[in-house]
Amino acid sequence: METQKHILIVSRRVSESARLLTEGGPEDFLFHFAETPNAALRMVREKWPISLVVLDGGLLGPQAPNLYARLGKENDLPLLWVGGEGAEEPDFSFREPAGTLDEPVSAEEFAEVVRPILHDGFYPASLIQSLLSASNSVMTTTFQRSLEIGVPWLKLSGMVYGNVCALLPFRTERVLGHVLCAGEREHLADLGVEIGFDPGEGDRRIAQSVLAEISNVIIGRLAMDCANLLGEMRMGLPLVFAGDGMDLHSADKRPSVCVDVEDEWGKLHCEFLFQRAQLEGDEDPEMATAGDVLLF
Secondary structure (H helix, E strand, O other): OOOEEEEEEEOOOOOHHHHHHHHHOOOOEEEEEEOOHHHHHHHHHOOOOOOEEEEEHHHHOOHHHHHHHHHHHHOOOOEEEEEOOOOOOOOOOOOOOOEEEEOOOOHHHHHHHHHHHOOOOOOOHHHHHHHHHHHHHHHHHHOOOOOEEOOOEEEOOOEOOOOEEEEEEEEOOOEEEEEEEEEOHHHHHHHHHHOOOOHHHOHHHHHHHHHHHHHHHHHHHHHHHOHHHHOOOEEOOOEEEEOOOOEOOOOOOOOEEEEEEEEOOEEEEEEEEEEEOOOOOOOOOOOEEOOOOOOO
């Protein structure tokens, strides 16, 4: 199973390169277009699923350097600069682009540059399938919901897709990582009340409890499905965050695998991230085994 890569191309019009990409590009690349800097900024701020932003410097003209600066300072999405005739190159001193290309760009050349940026292929297909199945299973069995399941996609930013999230860290002898689930507080609270939570607890507490349940089930499923790949999981203390416009930044630039599930009550965002590690020393007795109940 492959993950989708959501590519936002910012250009005043569809260039010849963009046309070649959309017509002949890899099937796992999904392209979105913004014709103005304001449209691009709006899409980012509205938290569209975006893996990479491509700035067409030749067609954006003098607007390109300012847009590059604003995107570079407001978020940590990877930026790809495409130069061309008449392009005014931005100041890269405060933030280097993830990659650069010159017009015209072929689909093959684009994929050759972009796949390493997105660390494509880092996650095995079995793990991606497990996250997809677990996200669906917890909602259909625990919450009795019939859902529209999104296609797994790669995220390289710290953007949180909701105003409340639960992060459950884990480690094995081979990897360090976390599962993160996020959504809108009001939607999650309504979901919790439907299965018996006391409305008197308040939306925030109910939403946190719902995400805690979802996170536990997902990481338990991953632990069972991917034991041979990851090793035995030990879980750390769960963390819950709430607020608008949240970003969780990490020094590690590996992507997260994301799955969005949705029905009439709203959307649930689930993601998984790990980095390979070699752990030494004695076991920590305070780390929980996957499947143990953790209270948020």
